Structure formats: structure tokens, C-alpha cells
Amino acid sequence: MTEEINQALPKAYNEIMEATAASGFTMASDVLTCSLLRTLAALKPGGKFLELGTGTGLSASWILDGMDAQSSLVSVDNDPAFLQIAEQFLRGDQRLQLVTSDGGEWVTTNSGQKFDYIFADTWHGKYLMLEEVLNMLSPGALYIIDDMLPQPNWPEGHAEKATLLIKQLDDRKDLTLTKQVWATGIIIAVKK
Numbered sequence: 001m002t003e004e005i006n007q008a009l010p011k012a013y014n015e016i017m018e019a020t021a022a023s024g025f026t027m028a029s030d031v032l033t034c035s036l037l038r039t040l041a042a043l044k045p046g047g048k049f050l051e052l053g054t055g056t057g058l059s060a061s062w063i064l065d066g067m068d069a070q071s072s073l074v075s076v077d078n079d080p081a082f083l084q085i086a087e088q089f090l091r092g093d094q095r096l097q098l099v100t101s102d103g104g105e106w107v108t109t110n111s112g113q114k115f116d117y118i119f120a121d122t123w124h125g126k127y128l129m130l131e132e133v134l135n136m137l138s139p140g141a142l143y144i145i146d147d148m149l150p151q152p153n154w155p156e157g158h159a160e161k162a163t164l165l166i167k168q169l170d171d172r173k174d175l176t177l178t179k180q181v182w183a184t185g186i187i188i189a190v191k192k
Helices: 013-023 031-041 058-066 080-090 103-109 130-134 158-171
Strands: 048-052 072-077 096-100 115-120 137-145 175-180 186-191
Touching: 013 058, 013 080, 031 058, 031 115, 031 137, 031 186, 048 058, 048 103, 058 072, 058 080, 058 115, 072 080, 072 103, 080 096, 103 130, 130 137, 158 175, 158 186
Parallel strands: 048 072, 048 115, 072 096, 115 137
Antiparallel strands: 137 186, 175 186
């Protein structure tokens, strides 16, 4: 086995990747992370999935690829131009609900909902409103974040934010977590 991904890509992946490159969006999750997202999605048959930070829909395509027919995915982003790309290529999937909203507003409005899987790929649910988002996890649910290893696009001072977030997660008694020094740096937590 090598570090190369030698497996089937989601149906719309290449088209979304081309549209993403043309759009100038540079914050998409890498293919290694996305492959893991798909496999973890398969752990939750009939699950309720939440993605905070749709971007152009690349990671959503992988999550959907791992979900079964009874599962549902809500994916939230505040940029309608990038969400339009996700809509263009993923709109035929009835399991997906794309939402244009500020992440904080969406979390506040939907705080009573429970999810079996949350991929927090934006500030809300990761660096902002962490407690509120973790409270949206059902027992046994997965909480997944990436980009925890230094990235070339991190603004000044971001490394300290990532270090603090990792400490906050480590200190929690209601999560069992694994920190992976792999891909862009992934943390997977399970709600007790």
C-alpha cells in the first residue's frame, strides 16, 4: 500500500474539483481527509449528518458516497457562490440539504437538533461555538475536524488557536478522541 489513493472517487468529484479550481476556492479538504470522511460515514447507517463549511461540496460528495439511503446530510456555508457549485453537482441527491447561512446563526437556530456525525470544517463548531456544536452530538456520534497541522494558508496567530482547541478537546470528559498526524492533521472524537 502507498500514500496514493487507489480507490473509486465519488461520482461528481472530478467535476466539482474542476469547478473548485476555476472558482479560486483554496480551502477544500484534501483527498486523504475526504476518503476518511466517506469511511466514517459508513459507520452510521440511517444517520443524521452535519457539515459546517460546505465550500464547493468536495467533502460533501465523499460523505454522501459513504452514507446509506436512509441517512441525511445538512451542509451549511455562508458563501452562495461556492454553494452554487455544490448545488450544481449534488442537487440530485435527496439525502442532502444545502443551507446558505452564517454558521453561528444556523447553530443557534438549530441547537436542539442532534446529529450522529459532525464534520466541522469552518470556524463555527471548531474555533467558535465549540460547546454548542458538541452539544448537538448524540451519544456515540462522531465529531471530525481537519487542518490541525500547520497549513501554508494559516493567518498569523492561527497556530495558537489550533493548540488551544486541541487542549480544550483533550480536557473534555465527554469525548474519546484520536489525534492523527496524517493528511492535514485530523481529530476524530466520539461523544460518550
